[in-house]
Structures are given as structure tokens and as C-alpha cells.
Amino acid sequence: MLQELSIKNFAIISSLHLTFADKMTALTGETGAGKSIIIDAVSLLAGARSSVEYIRQGSEHCVLEGLFDLPIHKDFQKLANELGIETEEGILVVQRDMNVSGKNICRVNGRIVTLSNLRRIGHYIVDIQGQNDHQELMNPDAHLRLLDSFGSEDFQAEKRRYRHAYHEYLELAQRVRKYKQNEQTFVQRMDMLTFQQEEIGSAELEVGEEERLIEERDKLVNFQKIVDTLSYSYQALTNDEASALDGIGLASQELQSIAPLDDAYQTISDNVHSAYYLLQDAATEISRQLDLLELDEERLDTVNERLELIHQLKRKYGDSIESILAYYQTISQELIESDFSEGKLELLEKELEEKKTDLTEDALQLHAKRQKISKRIEEAIQQELKQLYMENACFHVHFSETTITEHGIDEIEFYITTNPGEPLKPLVKVASGGEISRVMLALKTIFSRKQGLTSIVFDEVDTGVSGRVAQAIADKIYQIGENSQVLCITHLPQVAAKADHQLFIRKEVVENRTITIVEELSPSERIDEIARMLAGTEITELTIQHARELLELAKK
Structure with a gap:
């Protein structure tokens, strides 16, 4: 329920703080005093669309804040967890800040939420029924949802399943459609990937x-040059007539004889001696390499062919063997993970048909259970309508079968006849405004019993009725207030008298600006206000007596 409401710079309200009680509260006052503005503020806290026109003239922004009891519905706790809203304290503080620039900031328990999420939250905290909100009853598309709301928890769980x-x-149907659309393209791609995989593999x-x-290849191409160079080098080192090794060996022997005489001579001797042995090793290695050399022209062709293959693969799949092998791994994985295979479409279509059968x-x-729910609703509403002086009315839930949808195979529309002997016809074509109000109240009465502690707002839903019907509507709104907090804007004294609490809204002009003032009326003040509602400006002792009588009857 709504415990407190704070309003700043909203329409003609400069600053207002209200505390609400449980059960039924009537909001009364002259037309234009600001009663509906208060309800507009509550509606905005429940996620209604805003307008800069709501901001009080001369102000940059307005702030609305409501303190609500934490909804007990289990689906709300799931929503709170989803949005990261803390709920440990058992209350819900909803704040909405609207700027003249059009910027809106919505907070719930201090956490910023989007307007769409605020609207989801609002569904659990307040139910606003205005004089133009009977459109839900006048919209056949909403009738199925209204009927389902009367179902048990087991029914709701079955609906969710x-x-x-x-x-x-x-999702499966979409997958089958895409499979069919993409099958040819996919098969072509799979063929290409298979070819590439085989080519690289x-x-x-x-x-x-x-x-x-x-x-x-470079060695094979330069074979003759290598042979000539090695042969010449070997001959230069080992030629019998002018062997370089023999000359260096003689020089080494001569230098060794003077090496002890000077460190410089010793160094020269050591270097020549080392060179002699290094060249001797080099000559041996040159001889070995010459023995190993053998021209294999077929091998050269094989190497060239292999290099050309690598070049072609690099041109197609990557700039290096590493890149080519990486691409090979990628396409191999894609081929493994592909769900396109022979007979796959047939399997998917079979699975789709099985799901459709199960879904049907x-x-x-669901249809069978809705039939049972509809009978209970028909009986309950029939009883409620009798109490609202529609004894001759007959209410019926009409079923039409349709294709499978998110809601099942049912199309539902409320039918009614208000006169004996007349056939049942769609509610939208038969009922008058006053009758629609009473049907809505009948539904809301039943619904409130199941809903628990929810704030229900009636914004002049009693417009256009009088006499005993007005009294019946007052009784019905009071009855709803027994199960839910009810805030009711009314101009009917019968409804105001029935309320447990009454708030009086009036306008005053302060420093050339109009402001709205709200006061909770005492028992004696309620008598005066109800007398005004009965008689208008001319209040007599008889009117006062009539007002007092209305309040006394309401207590009984």
C-alpha cells in the first residue's frame, strides 16, 4: 500500500506531503482543486509517461516521491533481484525527478531504473482505474489476461511453462526457416571449406x-660453382709443387727457432702454428665435402615443385606456413561444429512437429482450465452485478479457437446482456458507460480478494450514476477496500460517506500564485463536506442532517 506521498513543483502544487492509511480513503473537493493531479503524481510513480507540462510554472524541475509497502508477490522479488533493488527493509521508496529539458531520473530504493522497468515495478504497487480506464474492458484483447488473472498459482505456473x-x-521454427534459406549457401561454403581442407592437408x-x-635449392642450383671452388681451394692448399700448407709449415718451423728470443716473435710463431693446423683441418674438410657432392637433378625438380606448391598455398591462405596451418585449424573446426549435415533438416522438421504436437x-x-475459471468468473460477476442493481444482466465468457499463440489457442471476449430476452452480445457493443463502471467494479471486487495488499485508485469511476446505483457503487468500493488500500476521487456524497478516511482538497491563492492544500477531515468536518456535496453552495440544517445520516448509515 501507499504510505506517504511527497510532491514538489508539480502542476499547481508547490509542495505537498501526504500520509495515507489502509482501507478506503475518499478524496473530495471542488472541481479543479487538484484531486486528479495527486492521482497523476501516483501514476507517474508507477511508470506513466511524463510531460514538461507537469512541471510547475517557473520551476526547473519537479520531484515526486512515494513510500510503499514492499509487494508480497513472489514475481516482484524476482524482478527486484533482476534489477538489483534492495528489499531487506520491507519498504519501497520510489522517486521520480523530471526536468524542463525533458530529462527523467527514476529511482527505486536509491537505485536508478529505466522508465520501462519503473513501469514493471508499478504493476505491483498501484492499480489506477480512471473514468477513461474502462477501455481495458472495452478492449477484447485484454479479456484473456483478465480471465487468466483469476487462475490459481498452479494455473499461473502452467502458463509460464x-x-x-x-x-x-x-526458436526452433526460426532455426528451420534459416536452415532452409541458408542450406544452399551453406552447402556451397562447406564444399569450399572441404576442398581447402583437403588441399592444405x-x-x-x-x-x-x-x-x-x-x-x-640454392645448393643444387650452384652445384658446379661449389665443386669448382672447393677443388681449387683444395689444390691451392695441397698442391705438391707449391703447397700452401708446406710453405706455412716451413715458416712455422723457422719462427719457432727465434720465438724464445722475444715475446713478439713468440706471438707470431704461435699464430702461424695455429694457422697451419686450422688450414690442415680445412683441407681435410674440403676433401670430405668434395667426396660427398653429387648432382641430383631430379631432387632439384622435386624441391622446386615443393616450393611452388608452398607459394601457391601462401597466395591463397596466408603469408607463411604458420598462417596456412592456422587457417587449416580454423576451417577444420568450423567443419566439425557445423550442424548442416545430410538428413539434418529432416531431423529438425521432425523435432519441430513433435514440439508443435506437445504445445497443442x-x-x-490451458483451454480446459480456462473453461473452469470462466464458469467461476461468470457466477461471481453475476452475483456482484446483482448487488449493483443489474439483476437482469447476464455475463458470459465467450471462447473462440485460434492458431497457437504465446497464450494458447484461446481468444476470449466478454459478452453481456442487460435486458431480459435479449441475446448475449460483446460487452463493447452493448454496455453503457454506467454499466461498464459497474462491470469493472464487479471484476475489481473479485480481483482484489486475490491480490492482497495493493493500492487501488479509483479516479471518478462513479461519474454518471446516482441514487441507489451510487449507493451500490459506494458499497462495492468499500468492499474492495476491505482487501486492498483504496484511494477514491469522488463527487458522490454516498461514496465519500462510505470511506474510512476523507481528504479534502482545495485551492488557495498565495502571493498571486495558486496552490493546492490537502487536509484530512475530522468527523465534524466530514459532515460539512458531505453536506456541501449534497447541496452545493446552499447548505441548510436539513442538508446537514442528511449528511450526518449518510455517515451514520455508512458506519452501520
């Missing part, structure tokens, strides 16, 4: 292979 299964069915590439092949069975079960 059905809705989950329906969305799974839609058959090459059996190795990291570092290209560098080794280039080195081998679930929808039929």
Missing part, C-alpha cells in the same frame, strides 16, 4: 620447411 515451451518452439606442410628447401496438447489443457 507453456510460454517457455512456446518460445522454444518459435594433402600438402603435409611443416613449420620451417620452406627455409630448408630454399637452402637445398498443453494449449488444450
Whole structure:
């Protein structure tokens, strides 16, 4: 329920703080005093769309704040957890700050939320029924939701399971459609990837292979030059007539004879001696290499072909063998993970048909349970309508079967006849404004019993009625207040008298500015206000007596 409401710079309200009680509270006052403005503020806290026109003239922004009891509905706790809203203290503080620039900031228990999420929260904290809000009853699309709201917790759980299964069915149907649309394109891609995989795989590439092949090719291409160079070098080192090694060996022997005489000579001798042995090793290695050399022209062709293959693969798949192998891994994984395979479409279509069959069975079960719910609603509303002086009315829930939707296979519309002998017709085509108000109150009476502590606001829903019907509506609103907090804007004295509490709203002009003032009326003040509602400006002793009588009857 709504405990407190704080309003600043909203319409003609400069600053206002209200405390609300449980059960039924009537808001009365002259037309234009600001009663509906208060309800507009509550509506905005529940997520209604705002307008800069709401901001008081001359102000930059307005602030609305409401303190609510924490809703006990289990779905609300799930929503609070989803939005990260703390709920440990058992209260809900909703704040909305609106700026002339059009900027809106919404907070719930200090956490900023989007307007759409505030609207989701508002569904659990307040239910506003205005004189134009009968449109829900006049909209057949809303009738199914209204009927379902009377279902048990088990029914609601079954609906949730059905809705989950329906969305799974839609996802699978979309998957089948995409599969069909993309099958040809996909098959072409799979063929291409398979070819690429085979082409790269058959090459059996190795990291570092290209560098080794280039080195081998260069040796094979320069075979004759290598042979000539090694042969000449070997002859220069070992020629019998003018052997370089023999000359260096003689020089080494001569230098060794004078080496002890000076450190410089010793160094020269050591270097020549070392050079002699190094050259001797080099000559041996040159001889070995010459023995190993053998021209293999077929091998040269093989190396060149292999290098050309690597070049072609690099041109297609990457700038190095590493890149080519990485691409090979990628396409191989894609081929493994692909769900396009022979017979896959047939399997998906079979699965889709099975899901549709299961979904149809679930929808039929929902239909059967809705039939039972509808009978209970018809009986309950019939009883409520009798209490609202619509004894001859007959209310009926009309079912039409449709294709499978998120809600099942049912289309529902409320039918009614208000005169004996007349056939049942859609509510939207038969009922008058006053009758619609009474049907709405009948529904709301039943609904409030199930809803628990919820704030329900009636904004002049009693417009256009009088006499015993007005008294019946007053009794019905009071009855709703027994199960829920009710705030009711009314111009009917019968309704105001029935309230547990009464707030009087009036306007005053202070420093050339109009402001709204709200006062809770004492028992004696209520008599005067109800007398004014009965008689208008001319209040007599008889009017006072009539007002007092209304209040006394209401207590009884």
C-alpha cells in the first residue's frame, strides 16, 4: 500500500506531503482543486509517461516521491533481484525527478531504473482505474489476461511453462526457416571449406620447411660453382709443387727457432702454428665435402615443385606456413561444429512437429482450465452485478479457437446482456458507460480478494450514476477496500460517506500564485463536506442532517 506521498513543483502544487492509511480513503473537493493531479503524481510513480507540462510554472524541475509497502508477490522479488533493488527493509521508496529539458531520473530504493522497468515495478504497487480506464474492458484483447488473472498459482505456473515451451518452439521454427534459406549457401561454403581442407592437408606442410628447401635449392642450383671452388681451394692448399700448407709449415718451423728470443716473435710463431693446423683441418674438410657432392637433378625438380606448391598455398591462405596451418585449424573446426549435415533438416522438421504436437496438447489443457475459471468468473460477476442493481444482466465468457499463440489457442471476449430476452452480445457493443463502471467494479471486487495488499485508485469511476446505483457503487468500493488500500476521487456524497478516511482538497491563492492544500477531515468536518456535496453552495440544517445520516448509515 501507499504510505506517504511527497510532491514538489508539480502542476499547481508547490509542495505537498501526504500520509495515507489502509482501507478506503475518499478524496473530495471542488472541481479543479487538484484531486486528479495527486492521482497523476501516483501514476507517474508507477511508470506513466511524463510531460514538461507537469512541471510547475517557473520551476526547473519537479520531484515526486512515494513510500510503499514492499509487494508480497513472489514475481516482484524476482524482478527486484533482476534489477538489483534492495528489499531487506520491507519498504519501497520510489522517486521520480523530471526536468524542463525533458530529462527523467527514476529511482527505486536509491537505485536508478529505466522508465520501462519503473513501469514493471508499478504493476505491483498501484492499480489506477480512471473514468477513461474502462477501455481495458472495452478492449477484447485484454479479456484473456483478465480471465487468466483469476487462475490459481498452479494455473499461473502452467502458463509460464507453456510460454517457455512456446518460445522454444518459435526458436526452433526460426532455426528451420534459416536452415532452409541458408542450406544452399551453406552447402556451397562447406564444399569450399572441404576442398581447402583437403588441399592444405594433402600438402603435409611443416613449420620451417620452406627455409630448408630454399637452402637445398640454392645448393643444387650452384652445384658446379661449389665443386669448382672447393677443388681449387683444395689444390691451392695441397698442391705438391707449391703447397700452401708446406710453405706455412716451413715458416712455422723457422719462427719457432727465434720465438724464445722475444715475446713478439713468440706471438707470431704461435699464430702461424695455429694457422697451419686450422688450414690442415680445412683441407681435410674440403676433401670430405668434395667426396660427398653429387648432382641430383631430379631432387632439384622435386624441391622446386615443393616450393611452388608452398607459394601457391601462401597466395591463397596466408603469408607463411604458420598462417596456412592456422587457417587449416580454423576451417577444420568450423567443419566439425557445423550442424548442416545430410538428413539434418529432416531431423529438425521432425523435432519441430513433435514440439508443435506437445504445445497443442498443453494449449488444450490451458483451454480446459480456462473453461473452469470462466464458469467461476461468470457466477461471481453475476452475483456482484446483482448487488449493483443489474439483476437482469447476464455475463458470459465467450471462447473462440485460434492458431497457437504465446497464450494458447484461446481468444476470449466478454459478452453481456442487460435486458431480459435479449441475446448475449460483446460487452463493447452493448454496455453503457454506467454499466461498464459497474462491470469493472464487479471484476475489481473479485480481483482484489486475490491480490492482497495493493493500492487501488479509483479516479471518478462513479461519474454518471446516482441514487441507489451510487449507493451500490459506494458499497462495492468499500468492499474492495476491505482487501486492498483504496484511494477514491469522488463527487458522490454516498461514496465519500462510505470511506474510512476523507481528504479534502482545495485551492488557495498565495502571493498571486495558486496552490493546492490537502487536509484530512475530522468527523465534524466530514459532515460539512458531505453536506456541501449534497447541496452545493446552499447548505441548510436539513442538508446537514442528511449528511450526518449518510455517515451514520455508512458506519452501520
